[in-house]
Amino acid sequence: MSGAERIAAAFESARAEGRRAALMPYLMAGYPDLERSREIARDYVAGGADLIELGIPFSDPLADGPVIHAADVAALAAGANVTDALSVVRAVDEHVPVVVMCYANVILARGLERFADLLAEVGASGLIVPDLPLEEAPAIRELLDARGLALVPLVAPTTPDERLTRIGAAARGFVYTVSVTGTTGERDESDAGLPEILARVRAHSEVPVALGFGIGTPAQAAAAAAAGADGVIVGTRLVRAAGEAPGEVRSLVAEFAAALAA
């Protein structure tokens, strides 16, 4: 099964098992250090993750808020390099599909083709590049397509329908829908416009629609599912836990999974 097919299957089995949405927790590779980030990835699987989003640390993560930015900086300070960070995929890829999240310059520095090869080698299923909009994406998408890996696009509440059509047509794996106008981070309020945003994205796309940014509690995850998300991405809350109380990560993921259970 190709990476893109594994992603599709993960969403499909969540649906087949009657769950309200697939759970996709995010972790920062190399944070707090390499070995512990592998343990956290395994805890995610044990806690009930359907897919995992694995962040590769970057010095200047423009789409991320202060918590994940600080984790980037800490991971780099702890010595994480790109090769080691990608190797974290291997800790869990037998169990769940892993989608790598990586900023564009890190990919470019390695060379697009070599980076695509590396993703395939470590067993990743897809790639998310938060600073690579549709217009800049064709070259890497072609390389990933050739390896059966999914280039997952992001859409935002500000994305107009005309762009949604083009982004949806080029989407592989799923569409990462940014739930708020802003950077990653926990938020108290939940956006009343979620059902509308999700419906708009769904109308322009044939792959599943996952929602991320600002989902920090099981109740918010449940609300995202109720609003129509096929998948829910939880990032900052878990990265914070990885720094503050790594022992609780597994039960925290289990709480999110329970909130999405049938």
Place this chain on the structure above:
Amino acid sequence: MSSGIEHRFGPYGGQYVPETLMPALAELEQAWLEARDDERFQARLRGLLQAYVGRPSPLYLAERLSAQVGHPVYLKREDLNHTGAHKINNALGQALLAQRMGKRRIVAETGAGQHGVATATACALLDLECVVHMGTEDIRRQQPNVQRMELLGATVMPVQAGARTLKEAVSAAIRDWVTNVTDTHYILGTAAGPAPYPAIVRDLQRVIGDEARAQVFELTGRLPERVIACVGGGSNAIGIFTPFVPDTEVRLIGVEPAGEGIETGRHGAPLTVGGPGGSGGILHGSYSAIMQDEDGQILEAHSISAGLDYPGSGPEHAWLRDQGRATYTAITDREALDAFARVARLEGIIPALESAHALAWLFNNPDSELDIVCLSGRGDKDLAEVIAKL
């Protein structure tokens, strides 16, 4: 000027930003295309540049400086602009554009504080809310400008991340813009960032070169042999270079900060270090020459001059470099400090530390018939930092 707006300069430029910002960039590009061709908008901008900023800025024959280097040297006196630097040309133009787009809130980044002051000034004039992101290290070394911004009604947001200088201030401003994009315009201060910024900033700064080219003809009846400007992101340089680019006999010299020395790695000179075709990477939304390690992690820049303390560069500069049309070179902190003091005594002009890099290169390379140096700003803001080190 009737053509569209460049997204790429050769391989450089592009739009490497979160999707959230893409509609805002498209809106900005459309607004600029319309404003650029709107005579009423241009007349308003021209009127303010003249009566409020004090343009045209003089092209001044620096006689004692000329005698020392052995040929006529003309200084393009951007230091005489209102707020004391070239930054006001761009800030005022973009603030007018924001007003035209109906955006009432402005964010900006600043390093030396000159762009922050210029933006705060334009916002006061046009009654716009202004938030300036500034690294805490720069807040420390450019205290007078922080006080000016606050007096002008701006909110200065301290940025604690990284080296606490210009790179992190730009990142913080972009994050602010991502979060508040519906009612906010980001006035980027340099000719870098995602398209259409490099083209907009160049269009607004080329007034420097348009004036200088006409003035040098009027004063000397000829073109200069060299046009010399400092380069951080490169806005004053692209502004003065642009009208001279077709004059292939004029050498264009961009002077980057060598900091403690190129060989130490503690510099801010990606165009110089990479050489033609080198150092390509993505920083703050565009592909250009940047300082990075083999994994693509962005390195910290080092310069005594807060306005040049930046690991990136404008994409059009990288392209001018690769085409061989402009040459980029670097000057150390020490050389810049010496030029700073020397020009103060020679000409009674205290240059900004940024501009002192261009002057230092001139002292090191006196062999020429006629030069124009862009004196991009005044150095009052640098006194506290410089006096201790002279």
